[in-house]
Amino acid sequence: MYIKRAKIQQTQFVVLKSIIYNIDHAEDTKSVSELPIDFDYEFLEHKEIKTKIRVILSIRINQDKAKDGYFIDVQTGSEYEISEDISRTDKEYQGLLLYSALPCLINQTRLFLKTVTSHFPTKEYILPMIDMLDLVKQKVGNFEAKGIKKREYRKLKTGKTWHWRKDCSRYPHANYITSFSKPTTGKLCKVCELKNI
Numbered sequence: 491m492y493i494k495r496a497k498i499q500q501t502q503f504v505v506l507k508s509i510i511y512n513i514d515h516a517e518d519t520k521s522v523s524e525l526p527i528d529f530d531y532e533f534l535e536h537k538e539i540k541t542k543i544r545v546i547l548s549i550r551i552n553q554d555k556a557k558d559g560y561f562i563d564v565q566t567g568s569e570y571e572i573s574e575d576i577s578r579t580d581k582e583y584q585g586l587l588l589y590s591a592l593p594c595l596i597n598q599t600r601l602f603l604k605t606v607t608s609h610f611p612t613k614e615y616i617l618p619m620i621d622m623l624d625l626v627k628q629k630v631g632n633f634e635a636k637g638i639k640k641r642e643y644r645k646l647k648t649g650k651t652w653h654w655r656k657d658c659s660r661y662p663h664a665n666y667i668t669s670f671s672k673p674t675t676g677k678l679c680k681v682c683e684l685k686n687i
């Protein structure tokens with residue numbers, strides 16, 4: 491069969507951060523595959539070279555370490571070259587990012603996690619398949635508002651209140667957990683809210 495090369499090609503894959511360890515020994519594989527996942531991705535466009543794009547993926551699993559199995563905090567990155575006849579404002583360009591570049595990086599990260607965790611006493615971790623349409627829907631606002639810094643929510647491991655303003659006196663700098671989407675549990679800080687103009 492003749493292979494037609496896609497208009498996007500991967501030029502690099504790197505692991506930027508990798509903190510992986512066992513929590514107790516969950517023999518039950520079901521509990522491992524059902525660990526809570528906090529997931530985020532970002533597209534970084536090269537300022538000068540219009541055909542270059544980087545994708546950064548952050549995955550945190552079992553972030554508050556409440557469950558047996560694994561604690562995972564990884565960040566992976568990938569660089570792609572996109573055919574120069576596609577402009578950054580084209581629909582096709584966005585499609586290549588969301589449905590080629592991003593899934594490619596997710597798959598590589600899944601393989602990385604599976605390989606590393608296969609050496610642990612607990613059953614290997616296989617990142618669930620992700621509903622890309624839903625993921626994109628959640629992020630579409632951010633994607634269109636490119637250049638706007640994403641909000642990082644922080645909460646003390648022992649606390650209930652989420653902060654996102656670095657100028658809030660209670661903004662945690664140690665022993666905290668992070669969320670890149672609006673937290674659905676706990677409370678949002680009133681001080682941060684006031685500063686948020």
Ligand SMILES: [Zn+2]
Nearest residue numbers: 653658679682
């Ligand atoms: Zn606050």
